[in-house]
Amino acid sequence: MARFIMAGRFQAIGFVIVFALLPLLGLFSNAAIALVALRKGWQEGLLLALIGSIAVAIFTYIEQHNFTFGFLLACIQWMPIILFAWILSQTISWETTLQALLGLSVVVVVVLHIIIPDPSVFWLELLSSTMNNAEVSAENKESLKVLEQGFAEITPLLAGIVVALSSLMIAVALLMARNWQAQLYNPGGFGEEFRELRIGKPAALISLLLVVIAFVTKTHIVLELLICSVAIFLFQGIALIHALVKLHNMHQLWLVAMYLLLVLLNTQMAIMLAAVGIIDSFADFRQRFIKQ
Template identity: 35%
Template sequence: MKPLANFVMRGYSPATLVVTVAGLLSLPIPFVGVISSAAVGLVTLRQGARPGAMLLGTSTLASGLIAWPALGNPWVGLGILAVLWVPIWGLAVILRATRSLDLTVRLAALGGLVMVVVVHLAVGDPALYWRELIEPLHQSLLKDGLIQAETSQVLFDRLARRMTGAFAAALVLQYLVSLFVARAWQAQLYNPGGFGAEFKALRVGSPVGWLFVLFLAWGLLAQGPAMDLVPVLGLLLLLQGLAVVHRLRELRNANQGWLVALYGLLVFFMPQMALLLIGLGLIDLWADIRARVEQRVSGTGKS
């Protein structure tokens, strides 16, 4: 990926090309949007808010000019600007100004929490909206005989009640992954190893842990909107859990294969591994696992 980062940093024309093409390709292939957002983040992190904003302008114009004859809609660029580019630009501006990955990650999650609250205030019961949205899929599966009517009704009702929080967490995750890629590119070009050290030291703060426990208990007991806030807070704890694993592997000088195995398990056993990492992150908030292991490894801790 370093050659791509080098290409982006050659000037506005190469950067606009990468941001625009990847942004348009994200319409049929969503994960490509990470590349587009990361390019915006890289330019903003390295050169500042104004050059980043200029890149947004040129990319939006280019996207509109391409989408007009190709898709018959010149406003596609504005949609990509709002969904993909403006959030990552804002996060990159914050990270550049504060030099604090911890604060930037928390602010990204705060945006997700605000989105959940706004949706509940505006819609009332978001589960009804999601139920209508996924009902065609439900009927299609019933028609094909892939699920049973009785059990599937309960399953899809539960899914609809969890979609708001899951969607907000997924959106925050996409922005943070884009930011991490941009930061990693910046480190590869100008500060080798910088992002690795920064991520391994990530701490989301004990208030996140308390809020997670509070909203989880509230949601389980009252079955209210608080449950939609849990996935966003859980995402922060998951990231801290990953940071702990990366740091412990470094301290113990373990084989890189352990990380490969971890991410493989995270892909194939997502719920179980996610809960395990969230638990690890939650414990680290109060027990400071990394500091304890570092003391033992250096010989300064108590035996």
């Protein structure tokens, strides 16, 4: 894939458009844009994203007669990826990049709460409007009503959940792009780089403070910020497990088990790995095991 993307501009454009339009495979188009931005600069990444956004907009116009929606949706998805790919290319530091991503997540959540004073009402009205505009059968409408009831329970935290998932997708796209880049230009380099991934003590301290405030106040916005923190520190927890498996020459099945649990028990496992990542920021388990 990486070799095809880097073969030329037209190949990269074709790859991005095809995977952007395929269900559940949009992450590959995200990673392709990140790879181009990492290797050829943010200008080339921006050009690729704009052309891809126009293609997505044309598709949404054909399907829903709405050009602007598709264009804006694609831009909102790809522009942050270009920004953080540029930060990573300039700093060569996952710590700086992920700290910046966490910082942006916090800002976006706070701004959303300022713009939308009552998030619960906003999200419910949005879902209700979508359901009313959609052409669904009577049976499906009953299912959607059940969905709406469940949706109502998480609406107070939905802004944080959406932002956290977006941050997660950005980080995954960057990791995929960096891995592809290493495969082409520095074979084996990504594994060593990923196993050393850390977010840093300042972010860990803020996360612990959020845990305390959330426990005491139960304030929705604090819980949302904590969710964003979990999404980022999850990667340090995963990197630590990879490092320990490598240091102790353990079987790769340990990693398979970790990812399987992350899929099956996604929320619980993500919280546990993020907690391990936060603790590692202070304990530095990798150095401890190296010394032993």
